[in-house]
Amino acid sequence: MATFIGRRLLYLLPVLFAVTLLTFLIASLLPGDLASTMLGDQATPEKVEALRAQMGLDLPIWQRYGIWLWDVLHGNLGRSFRTGETVWAAVTDRLPVSLELMAMTVALGLVIAIPLAIFCAVKSGTAVDRFFTGLAFGKLSLPSYMVAILLIYLFAVELNWLPATGWVPFAEDPVGNLRSFILPALTLAFAEWPVLMRVLRSDMIATLQEDYIAMAKAKGLRPARILLVHALKPSSLTLVTVAGINIGRLIGGALIVETIFALPGIGRLLVGAIYARDFIILQGVVLFVAAGFVMVNFIVDMLYAVLDPRIRHGRA
Amino acid sequence: MAVLDIEGGGDTAIVSTVRRQRRVGALFIGSVAWIVLIGLSAIFADWLPIASPTDMDLLAKRAPPGSENHILGADHLGRDELSRLIHGGRVSLTVGLLAPVIGVTIGGCLGMLAGYFRGRLETFAVGGVDVLLAFPPLVFALAVTAYLGQSVTNITLVIGVLGIPAFTRVARAVTLSLSEREFVTAARALGATHARILIRELLPNVALPLLAFFLLAVAVTIVVEGALSFLGLGVPPPTASWGSMIGEGRDSLDIAPWLSFLPAGFMFLTVLAFNVVGDTLRALTDPRPGAL
Numbered sequence: 001m002a003t004f005i006g007r008r009l010l011y012l013l014p015v016l017f018a019v020t021l022l023t024f025l026i027a028s029l030l031p032g033d034l035a036s037t038m039l040g041d042q043a044t045p046e047k048v049e050a051l052r053a054q055m056g057l058d059l060p061i062w063q064r065y066g067i068w069l070w071d072v073l074h075g076n077l078g079r080s081f082r083t084g085e086t087v088w089a090a091v092t093d094r095l096p097v098s099l100e101l102m103a104m105t106v107a108l109g110l111v112i113a114i115p116l117a118i119f120c121a122v123k124s125g126t127a128v129d130r131f132f133t134g135l136a137f138g139k140l141s142l143p144s145y146m147v148a149i150l151l152i153y154l155f156a157v158e159l160n161w162l163p164a165t166g167w168v169p170f171a172e173d174p175v176g177n178l179r180s181f182i183l184p185a186l187t188l189a190f191a192e193w194p195v196l197m198r199v200l201r202s203d204m205i206a207t208l209q210e211d212y213i214a215m216a217k218a219k220g221l222r223p224a225r226i227l228l229v230h231a232l233k234p235s236s237l238t239l240v241t242v243a244g245i246n247i248g249r250l251i252g253g254a255l256i257v258e259t260i261f262a263l264p265g266i267g268r269l270l271v272g273a274i275y276a277r278d279f280i281i282l283q284g285v286v287l288f289v290a291a292g293f294v295m296v297n298f299i300v301d302m303l304y305a306v307l308d309p310r311i312r313h314g315r316a
Numbered sequence: 317m318a319v320l321d322i323e324g325g326g327d328t329a330i331v332s333t334v335r336r337q338r339r340v341g342a343l344f345i346g347s348v349a350w351i352v353l354i355g356l357s358a359i360f361a362d363w364l365p366i367a368s369p370t371d372m373d374l375l376a377k378r379a380p381p382g383s384e385n386h387i388l389g390a391d392h393l394g395r396d397e398l399s400r401l402i403h404g405g406r407v408s409l410t411v412g413l414l415a416p417v418i419g420v421t422i423g424g425c426l427g428m429l430a431g432y433f434r435g436r437l438e439t440f441a442v443g444g445v446d447v448l449l450a451f452p453p454l455v456f457a458l459a460v461t462a463y464l465g466q467s468v469t470n471i472t473l474v475i476g477v478l479g480i481p482a483f484t485r486v487a488r489a490v491t492l493s494l495s496e497r498e499f500v501t502a503a504r505a506l507g508a509t510h511a512r513i514l515i516r517e518l519l520p521n522v523a524l525p526l527l528a529f530f531l532l533a534v535a536v537t538i539v540v541e542g543a544l545s546f547l548g549l550g551v552p553p554p555t556a557s558w559g560s561m562i563g564e565g566r567d568s569l570d571i572a573p574w575l576s577f578l579p580a581g582f583m584f585l586t587v588l589a590f591n592v593v594g595d596t597l598r599a600l601t602d603p604r605p606g607a608l
Contacts, residue, residue, distance in 0.1 A: 018447040141588035
């Protein structure tokens, strides 16, 4: 087991290395020069050159990457040339917003998915089941920006129940803060629930054919108790895994939704860094997002290995 | 976003296979019909008796659908909505059909080679795929369009490259299972070269699953192109695109909601149609027992 974990961990390092190298290359390809942008139109070429040298932008790219990597290995992610904010501060500042959005998304997704999955598993093969599985398929064709527009139209424009965009800090106005998260979380949850429902439904159908379920029925337990106490827990292993993977994806994937609803999360930080050519921030956030994604995948892999000894031995 | 669900749909109900197929049949024909309709209107957009997509009719700003001269209304600059929908379909279909060609060519070759030769090449290919998947796809798309400029060609290239990992995975998985089959062993025993086995024996069998996946990729590509346009990083204005139309319509959601809803509806139907056709093909070519 220890070798397996070690092997997987060793495999993560080159992936992270390649991701950061890729970001560095892309960032250096971006047009526009940070030094001249910062100094404005009035700056003399000498001043621009001086600033470039000061920021280390005159060095060749491989050298800049080396310096950056060395700093990162020493725990220094650098600071933005533009705002002076450190990458660490920028990320930890935005992270609570992204995490809150993620938590609400997963919670909403599960609240929708679990009852529907149980219902469909019990009614498996009937018209109701086919309707909901069909609906889950139709969702594949509804991208988040369409769902966002529909939700804004319905809840903000027509009913006027919730704000269309904007965000208030939790400390200032807890209710307003939660209200501003409802629409974005619903938008993301709309993409989550069909996947979660599908997974739980098929596992549940398999569990319901187990002998101990027949036993529970024979004992005369109420159907609700059988479903919720006896069948749900053993059926939810894959569900937990899938939900986990999706959390990893949501760290950086909420970019569009955060932009539409003007939430100051990691996704917006990323978009802002691209627009402003703020390489250091871009580089740091991508490293952060990729590391998060890779770590979640790693944990999920571990979970599989713990659950299924065949994987543990087969791959090693 | 560019990650495609290749495992989905494995839980086909066994109970009502016959009825299910007939139902999917009608949906399948409807989907093909819609794709043909959108495709033809996109090809012949310039010769159709519709207004220009960029001419502004200032008296008809935000005219509702059903107005005189503007069957589906006009946008905030008085441009004909129907015409913009048809010309926008041009962009979506061009990018949607061409970008997956890049993915299927490069990813397909890479996946087949990795699945057939195994060893170091496979480790390298799978590692590369993992890197591309760990990299936030929209960041790549945003950065490259910001650098290369916003044009249909560049957007196609970017989304095409982003699709490579998914195609590599599918091609590798299919090749892996096929390489163990008797006909490959037989071909090898007859002294066939690697090239011959790959092209004459494996390719025809890998092609069909890849084609099915290609159609699903078209659907995803249209969605991604729409996302870029929606964020203002797609095809530059005044060229119409469904994504940018949805985005522009957002500002007048309270007075003219149809400006967002019409392009959203067109895009939804098109993406759904490609998904239905792709999924039907996938179910037919899926070797797992559920689809037999």
